[in-house]
Amino acid sequence: MSTSNIRQGSLEIVDQEKIISRGSLYVAQARLAAMMKWVWMILAIAVANPVLYLLSIGVGVGAFIDKSAGPAGIDGVKYLTFLAPALLATAAIQGAIDESVFPTLEGFNGWKNFFGMNATPISGNQIATGVFLASFVRVVGTVIIYWFVMLAFGALESSKAWLAIPTAVMAGVAFGSITQAIAGLLKDENMFFVIFNRFILMPLFLFSGTFYPLSSMPSYLQWIGWISPLWHSTELGRYLTYGHALTQTMAITHMVFLLTLLVLGIFFSRRIFTQRLAK
Amino acid sequence: MSSPLITARGLTKKFDEFVAVDEIDFDVARGESFGLLGPNGAGKSTTMRIIGATSQRTSGDLTILGMDPEKFGPQIRAHLGVVPQQDNLDMQLSVSENLYIYGRYFGLSRKFLKTKIEELLEFAQLEEKRNAKVESLSGGMKRRLTIARGLVSEPEILMLDEPTTGLDPQARHILWDRLFRLKEQGVTLVITTHFMDEAEQLCDRLVVMDKGKIMAEGSPAQLIKDYSTKEVLEIRFGSERNSAMAEQLRGMCDRIEELPDRILLYSEDGEALLEKIYSAGMHPKTSLVRRSSLEDVFLRLTGRTLVD
Ligand SMILES: Nc1ncnc2c1ncn2[C@@H]1O[C@H](COP(=O)(O)OP(=O)(O)O)[C@@H](O)[C@H]1O
Ligand SMILES: [Mg+2]
Numbered sequence: 001m002s003t004s005n006i007r008q009g010s011l012e013i014v015d016q017e018k019i020i021s022r023g024s025l026y027v028a029q030a031r032l033a034a035m036m037k038w039v040w041m042i043l044a045i046a047v048a049n050p051v052l053y054l055l056s057i058g059v060g061v062g063a064f065i066d067k068s069a070g071p072a073g074i075d076g077v078k079y080l081t082f083l084a085p086a087l088l089a090t091a092a093i094q095g096a097i098d099e100s101v102f103p104t105l106e107g108f109n110g111w112k113n114f115f116g117m118n119a120t121p122i123s124g125n126q127i128a129t130g131v132f133l134a135s136f137v138r139v140v141g142t143v144i145i146y147w148f149v150m151l152a153f154g155a156l157e158s159s160k161a162w163l164a165i166p167t168a169v170m171a172g173v174a175f176g177s178i179t180q181a182i183a184g185l186l187k188d189e190n191m192f193f194v195i196f197n198r199f200i201l202m203p204l205f206l207f208s209g210t211f212y213p214l215s216s217m218p219s220y221l222q223w224i225g226w227i228s229p230l231w232h233s234t235e236l237g238r239y240l241t242y243g244h245a246l247t248q249t250m251a252i253t254h255m256v257f258l259l260t261l262l263v264l265g266i267f268f269s270r271r272i273f274t275q276r277l278a279k
Numbered sequence: 280m281s282s283p284l285i286t287a288r289g290l291t292k293k294f295d296e297f298v299a300v301d302e303i304d305f306d307v308a309r310g311e312s313f314g315l316l317g318p319n320g321a322g323k324s325t326t327m328r329i330i331g332a333t334s335q336r337t338s339g340d341l342t343i344l345g346m347d348p349e350k351f352g353p354q355i356r357a358h359l360g361v362v363p364q365q366d367n368l369d370m371q372l373s374v375s376e377n378l379y380i381y382g383r384y385f386g387l388s389r390k391f392l393k394t395k396i397e398e399l400l401e402f403a404q405l406e407e408k409r410n411a412k413v414e415s416l417s418g419g420m421k422r423r424l425t426i427a428r429g430l431v432s433e434p435e436i437l438m439l440d441e442p443t444t445g446l447d448p449q450a451r452h453i454l455w456d457r458l459f460r461l462k463e464q465g466v467t468l469v470i471t472t473h474f475m476d477e478a479e480q481l482c483d484r485l486v487v488m489d490k491g492k493i494m495a496e497g498s499p500a501q502l503i504k505d506y507s508t509k510e511v512l513e514i515r516f517g518s519e520r521n522s523a524m525a526e527q528l529r530g531m532c533d534r535i536e537e538l539p540d541r542i543l544l545y546s547e548d549g550e551a552l553l554e555k556i557y558s559a560g561m562h563p564k565t566s567l568v569r570r571s572s573l574e575d576v577f578l579r580l581t582g583r584t585l586v587d
Contacts, residue, residue, distance in 0.1 A: 015385075019357070
């Protein structure tokens with residue numbers, strides 16, 4: 001190491017007010033800087049994902065389904081149009097999980113950089129909020145790109161279709177905030193999320209009225225849709241992109257469900273992060 | 280004398296039932312270089328994390344800069360520079376980004392950080408690595424970056440947990456030199472180590488910790504004076520004979536410690552003692568007279584060696 005003279009012990013430079021008001025933004029900034037390292041990969045996935053899914057299932061499988069369904073279509077529209085809002089919300093959820101689970105597991109168990117952040121005036125609450133905010137940015141980006149691909153595929157039929165962007169983002173961040181809280185509890189990078197992907201995420205994807213209306217599923221399986229943020233968001237998305245029949249009560253129910261999940265997710269993330277760092 | 284920067288009374292930390300820090304008392308004065316010396320598992324890091332106002336104590340009183348860390352964690356941490364035992368850098372970011380982001384956590388301005396980062400890169404001799412991802416650095420480079428990072432906010436109290444573990448001897452001496460300079464500038468240092476030479480070099484005053492308890496406290500010289508003799512004679516008869524010879528040597532000096540490979544004889548005059556041993560007809564295979572060190576203090580206090 002060099003022996004140059006570094007000035008020490010002047011406290012005036014630390015801006016307490018600024019840290020309290022903007023701490024979580026600094027954490028988000030660090031997360032976003034990390035994402036920027038592979039931004040091209042993120043963008044490529046964000047574009048390739050909808051193109052491949054909409055083409056193969058929406059257009060490909062859709063051609064068969066549309067033929068057998070006749071002019072009435074599925075829920076009154078082309079299969080592509082019916083399917084797209086569900087895939088949009090799924091992409092939002094996937095992006096949110098990536099940006100909440102991975103940094104949280106590393107932050108506490110692998111790199112332990114959360115402990116480094118917490119050695120500064122930054123609090124556990126601010127770390128939790130910052131990680132959430134960064135995943136929020138990723139989700140918004142992913143959803144907007146997805147939405148434009150849907151537009152290019154002609155999957156948007158309503159003038160309200162742009163509102164499917166916030167409802168899909170809601171699904172992502174609601175789910176992501178919950179997985180962030182769960183990740184904050186894990187002591188090592190164990191099999192939890194492998195199991196989680198196979199036995200929770202996959203069934204939710206398959207049984208949330210993604211590929212066919214929830215109502216056409218046997219009633220003993222329909223509860224899966226009800227606990228799934230994906231179904232709630234998809235219902236809203238379908239209403240907004242092509243005018244799927246939705247009562248006002250149900251629309252409010254869907255939104256309240258997603259918001260509740262989000263609030264609980266953020267609340268528990270903050271609490272779990274704070275308690276864990278204070279151990 | 281001004282009131283101490285850090286005051287701990289009956290400080291205790293339990294992990295479930297396990298007591299990692301057991302009712303310890305100590306003060307750290309402004310401008311002092313204070314050490315925690317002890318073997319692995321003594322509770323040094325746990326104590327450091329509590330003083331670092333992150334880990335919450337189980338019981339006892341603790342005041343840092345006049346504040347209780349349980350209530351004023353962020354306010355206290357704003358004045359601390361922390362170098363943890365385990366580097367916890369942001370592995371996805373580059374060297375300079377790590378310094379920049381860390382500075383932002385203290386609310387430091389972009390302008391301030393721009394010059395500060397240059398200073399710190401030079402200090403850590405990482406100028407060529409400024410744009411390298413931290414993941415790609417060697418262990419020693421990561422350690423230097425972690426130390427540099429701890430200085431970014433020009434802290435009033437610098438806390439170093441085993442700072443030189445993983446550094447080569449040269450980097451180690453340069454760091455010691457740096458820490459002396461910081462001390463000259465009035466920075467208070469709190470250092471843990473299990474290297475007795477580091478403790479002797481760096482600490483004005485230290486506590487010897489073992490199994491969560493403080494065994495002794497004082498300056499290195501005072502501790503050696505209180506718990507050991509001026510000199511130590513180390514002799515070897517070969518591992519099979521050491522034990523039998525130790526019996527015969529007892530009574531020839533103040534104190535004797537039998538280690539697996541050698542016998543330590545404590546005396547004010549090592550050479551004279553060796554003469555006496557030869558005169559008594561005993562012929563050790565090797566012998567060495569040295570000054571007492573903190574290692575001997577630790578051995579006396581706990582019956583065990585510091586590093587094994
Ligand atoms: N988070 C923790 N949970 C449970 N036990 C811990 C935790 N941190 C430290 N310990 C235990 O407390 C004791 C003291 O550890 P530590 O403070 O790291 O010692 P040192 O730094 O002196 O080597 C050890 O026995 C260690 O296993
Ligand atoms: Mg330790």
